[in-house]
Amino acid sequence: MSSPGIVLVSKFTTSKSKKFTSYVNYIDRDEATRTKTFEKYNVNKLDGYNQYMGNPEKSNGIFTRFKDRLNESEKKQLKNIFQLAQDNDSVMWQDVVSFDNKWLEENKIYNPETGWINEGAIQNAIRKGMDVVLKQEQMEESAVWSASIHFNTDNIHVHIAIVEPYPTKEYGVYKDKNTGELYQARRGNRKKSTLDKFKSKVANTLLDRDKELAKISQLIHEKIAPKGYQFKPNATLYMSKMYNNIYSKLPSDMRLWKYNNNALNHIRPQIDELIKIHIEKFHAEDFKELDKALIEEMNFRKSVYGDGEKEIKRYEDYRENKHQELYAKLGNAMLKEMKYIKMQEQGRFEKNIPINERSHFAHKGQRHHKALTRSHINQLKKALQDDFQSYKNKRKYEQMQREIEYEQGR
Template identity: 25%
Template sequence: MQKVGVIAKVRWDSPNTRSNSYTQNIEYITRGLDEHEKQEVLEWNEILDKIKNDSSNEQGFSRYLDYIERQEVEINIDNKNSFKTRKSSVLATDNGFNTKSGKEGLFDFYNDVISSSQRNFYNRKFDEVYKNGGLLWKPIVSFDNEWLKEHGVLVNNIIDEEKLKDTARKMMTSLLKERQMENKIYWVAQLHYDTDNIHFHVAMVEKNPTNVMDMSEEEEKDHGFFSQKSINQMKSTCVRELTDRSKEKQQIHDVARKRILGVAKETQFKEDYLEVFQQLSEKLSTYHYKNLKPHEKKWINTLSYAILQNHFPSEYQHFIELTSNEQEFYRRAYGDRSREMFKDYSQNCEKDLLQRLGNTLLKQIKEYKNSNHALNDKSSIRLSDELFKSLVYKEDSLQSIKQKERENTRSFSYSVSQENPVPNRLDDNLYNRSQTSSPYTLNQLNYHINKLKRVLERDVNKALREYEKLLYQQEIQKEGEYDSGR
């Protein structure tokens, strides 16, 4: 069984002396991490406890920066409870990897490697937070190396560390925005290569720390705890930045919007379902899918399933395969513990398809009602279950087909066919006509407009990030010790 692609955790430390404030959630915090990474978390807990008991003037959160940056370093605390630890190097070149740029070390919001003067600035700020009773948050994001290989981040033991660093920056930007902590945090990070999973640690403190020294344990937890929503946002940002699913999303769009809905809009289904059209034209209370009553939606969905099965069998099967594969991609990336992020993906895609196809059918039924072909004797019309049962093999057969296809994709294989076959049952002229008809052209135009919007939005966000970097640089330069390195 393959490992989860991305694991994210956030824990915190405080200057408080109560021991359980650091270990109470250790099982939750370390779940999913490998044994080496779990040991790191536990070891830092022990180091911090020793630091808090140290009577020297060297105590503070800056010790954590030494820990995550270590290059064969020793951490010594010489007092009656002396504690000594030696950790191996975390650098890529010391652990069988190379990096594209060759830049290794602590990095921050806009520097790939911080200078010694910048490091001194952070040391001072982190220790000031410690003395003022603030918290040190310690996010960690860990990647399955095979997953990084699948998406071109790790190739022939060469890691694209620039991409990982940029991902960390974007993750922190979205995380702080979600937490309403924008422009209120100092943070630095470091990539680690000394475990089976390449990962990065982040150290972050408040610029104007909230003093937790007089807080109760529950009050400190309320201030320090990161919700599952925040954790999920960290993971989704990393997955979005490190992978490109545009090709797969385009395939789903093409099958649903062009090969099914595009053709359906050019097809007169009343010729095959005249009796159903007759009855529905008089029984429906509205002709917009979202406004239908539950039992009316069931009628339309049953008709939609019949049309998908009888008119678009290969396209519908391909649609199920594509959406199931995409759902499995998310399951591979996020893991079953975060199944709420993806469990309904395929089902939601199908609901969207049914809604759009349903509106196409409702439009045709309404047109039929307004024509001279509608039945005159409205009182004799009765919509029966037997009528719908005669449309298809039964909805159960469709559900079994869908379930079988989804089960076939549970092998974590994400290769998707590049073929785009025209179904044999459709007339070639009708299919080709749909490719040049006005509805199809509008759908295509709308897609490209939305794609352009996304490109523009990324450019605007990039410009805003650069602006934020400049503001951040100006702000911390006012502190007098920070050299921008530019």
């Protein structure tokens, strides 16, 4: 089993905790003192923190959202902010992001021979990750955070602390596990999805994978299923039959015509099958490129999360979810077209539909009450051919009549 490249350990404490007070007291101390007293303010050690890191050997100082390293005056200002947060009964959240040194080495972020580490890249990744955390938890305007990179022989790691000088979190009632007594405290739990997105953002930023992620998004949303995409139901007779069969099974209420709506559970497998055929016919190369990019992203996530039982499910889900995202876009494009067909059948005219959303089933003012199938097209061709042959016969007859009249008049 491979080791994860990044491990995230998170916990929070209330303003009444000694850990909170210890952290505030040591914010403005020199790095040697802060390192020696690290255990006094670290609330994560009982959550497996020591399993990955042990005690830090050194730290290069505190950094924040805007500053790479605080001077003495800035440390005092930060200490006052954390003290204000404690006085106002804020929660303090602590996160420890631990990196596998070998993983950092493989990705050119750390050189074990010289001891060099790209601190700027790590600080930037933490900042991007914290932007995600604060946005997800609706704390963008209320939270203040500080962090420091710690070094030891096994794992380089970042210690982060977050507070709200003017708290926004509501109070809840909790039970003391030891005494059974009820007490009131501000809510500090964060969503698991928040922490997962934080970890993912740190990893993607650190390895500069924005281009790879943008490529996946571009393939889905711009190449295979762009906005206003027109599904091509009449490409083959088989696809046309499938299309019309799906149309005939849709519920009468068009408000339910959404790909992920439970009302379509009974026909979604048919929709998926038609989408699959459609992709194979019109976007085979684009889909191949997309799947290659998704597999590469899965391998990257494997290096980040490791290959434990839960971790495997996590990065395998990514590929499946992106496939589902694509199918939902194409499915909704098809259902939107079907809505237009239904509206035309009900006598609703296109003038009520925005120009940029008009169906390709009506052109230059023509009104079609039903989608043209290949059978309809063949019937139309035959009718046109019959009319043309009749026209030619009539012209030939008229010419013969003129020739007879000419001969009789001589």
